[in-house]
Amino acid sequence: MLEALHREGELLVIDTEIDPLYDLSALLSLTHESFAVRANRLKGSKFPAFGNLLSSLDRIAMALSVPRTSIQSRLLDSVQNPIPPVIVRNAPVQECLFEEGVLAHLPIPTFFDKETGPYISAGMMIARDPETGLGNASYARLKILSPTEALIGIAPNHHLAIMARKAADKGEPLPFAVVLGAHPAIQLAACLYLGLGDDEIHCAGALLGEPVRMVRCLKSDILVPAEAEIVIEGHIHADTPVVEGLVSEYHGMYEDYGSGVLATFDSMSTRGDAMFQVIEPGYHAEHIYLAAVPIAASLKAQLSRFILNVGEVAVTASGSGRTNVVVQINKPRPGQARRAMAICWGAVSIVKTVTIVDADIDPWDINAVELAKSTRMRVERDVLIIPGLPADRSEPQEDGSMVTKIGYDATCKPGDRKEGYDKAVPPQSAYDRMRLVIAAATAEGNI
Numbered sequence: 332m333l334e335a336l337h338r339e340g341e342l343l344v345i346d347t348e349i350d351p352l353y354d355l356s357a358l359l360s361l362t363h364e365s366f367a368v369r370a371n372r373l374k375g376s377k378f379p380a381f382g383n384l385l386s387s388l389d390r391i392a393m394a395l396s397v398p399r400t401s402i403q404s405r406l407l408d409s410v411q412n413p414i415p416p417v418i419v420r421n422a423p424v425q426e427c428l429f430e431e432g433v434l435a436h437l438p439i440p441t442f443f444d445k446e447t448g449p450y451i452s453a454g455m456m457i458a459r460d461p462e463t464g465l466g467n468a469s470y471a472r473l474k475i476l477s478p479t480e481a482l483i484g485i486a487p488n489h490h491l492a493i494m495a496r497k498a499a500d501k502g503e504p505l506p507f508a509v510v511l512g513a514h515p516a517i518q519l520a521a522c523l524y525l526g527l528g529d530d531e532i533h534c535a536g537a538l539l540g541e542p543v544r545m546v547r548c549l550k551s552d553i554l555v556p557a558e559a560e561i562v563i564e565g566h567i568h569a570d571t572p573v574v575e576g577l578v579s580e581y582h583g584m585y586e587d588y589g590s591g592v593l594a595t596f597d598s599m600s601t602r603g604d605a606m607f608q609v610i611e612p613g614y615h616a617e618h619i620y621l622a623a624v625p626i627a628a629s630l631k632a633q634l635s636r637f638i639l640n641v642g643e644v645a646v647t648a649s650g651s652g653r654t655n656v657v658v659q660i661n662k663p664r665p666g667q668a669r670r671a672m673a674i675c676w677g678a679v680s681i682v683k684t685v686t687i688v689d690a691d692i693d694p695w696d697i698n699a700v701e702l703a704k705s706t707r708m709r710v711e712r713d714v715l716i717i718p719g720l721p722a723d724r725s726e727p728q729e730d731g732s733m734v735t736k737i738g739y740d741a742t743c744k745p746g747d748r749k750e751g752y753d754k755a756v757p758p759q760s761a762y763d764r765m766r767l768v769i770a771a772a773t774a775e776g777n778i
């Protein structure tokens with residue numbers, strides 16, 4: 332994918348030495364909406380680093396080899412028709428082995444001025460349920476404490492946290508692996524919201540159109556993508572809390588979550604030419620879209636079980652790719668808009684604002700959504716306010732673990748004046764003629 336971005340002129344290659352202390356973060360922050368970045372020389376490490384990979388819908392479409400308009404159907408299909416992985420013996424990710432002070436080899440960035448240490452931000456965590464043996468892949472942050480120890484920050488309801496607590500209840504640490512630089516389709520699959528026990532790697536297989544090739548870890552029976560860049564092997568100690576200090580969240584502000592838990596590491600394997608992956612956290616494009624697109628597909632999967640005329644579902648950057656959902660419904664029947672809102676709030680706890688639009692509105696286009704709200708909605712009739720719903724712990728307005736949620740029904744209603752939806756545009760035949768004129772002028776270089 333980096334090579335493809337290079338061909339498209341979207342990869343910035345930096346040969347100047349970059350300090351992982353703040354400078355790498357500043358570099359990715361400045362370029363997050365324009366370039367993917369490959370930094371070839373990092374102070375204190377032999378590994379190059381890359382970041383800003385999946386930082387737009389177009390990049391995600393590129394990663395999945397589909398047109399942008401097919402991203403959601405492709406993800407949905409992967410949830411409905413998963414493909415189990417295959418186990419291979421010779422894995423590129425096991426070409427080099429490190430066993431001493433493993434984390435000290437990596438160019439791990441310190442991102443923001445009030446955070447209290449360097450973070451691995453692009454770690455895809457793979458683990459197995461200690462009771463059922465079923466697999467799980469997800470993202471969580473690691474704050475580095477020493478060359479072999481980190482704090483892992485996982486929300487208590489996430490499946491990895493549940494698995495780690497199950498292991499701790501038996502008096503054992505949970506074996507897990509941190510994967511950096513897996514195929515981007517695998518990274519997207521890891522962000523899907525599935526049921527406990529549904530393995531994201533099977534969805535990744537469907538996204539790739541073939542089983543993911545997995546290799547057994549060197550120190551545990553966890554399976555990891557054989558063609559990733561780097562795998563760090565270790566254990567989560569859910570019964571050993573570690574105070575974190577301030578940490579950035581997706582909304583771009585700091586949070587103080589109190590304690591995470593301890594993770595320890597005893598080995599690391601890499602490709603011979605491995606690159607270290609960084610996702611710029613906080614309110615930055617890759618952190619937004621990598622979560623938003625799989626959450627939208629997961630919501631669509633839930634909605635389409637009950638609302639057959641549901642269209643595209645978006646989780647917009649205006650809600651940091653987490654809290655604001657826009658649902659397209661084709662010719663909604665009375666009550667369907669409110670039902671869709673209830674399904675979204677019920678399915679994903681982080682969702683706060685749900686807007687329902689007609690099929691002619693692109694739900695990812697926030698200006699089009701706002702226009703629909705301002706022209707098709709009567710506030711006293713079409714806004715639903717529900718106080719006292721459970722809040723995600725990251726919710727900025729959370730009060731006593733509760734928050735008020737809001738729904739906007741911005742669809743046309745039978746009987747409303749047609750001024751809300753009758754668009755004023757030139758006839759299609761005039762558009763067709765003028766497209767030809769513009770194309771000819773462009774070809775003649777009249778720009």
Ligand SMILES: Cc1cc2nc3c(=O)[nH]c(=O)nc-3n(C[C@H](O)[C@H](O)[C@H](O)COP(=O)(O)O)c2cc1C
Nearest residue numbers: 469470471472484485486489490522523524621622
């Ligand atoms: C880049 C990125 C970083 C994330 N960091 C964290 C994190 O530090 N802690 C956390 O609990 N969830 C984090 N998440 C969200 C979880 O990975 C996501 O909710 C995942 O679907 C949870 O997995 P589960 O469905 O197996 O519980 C992050 C997501 C992304 C895309």
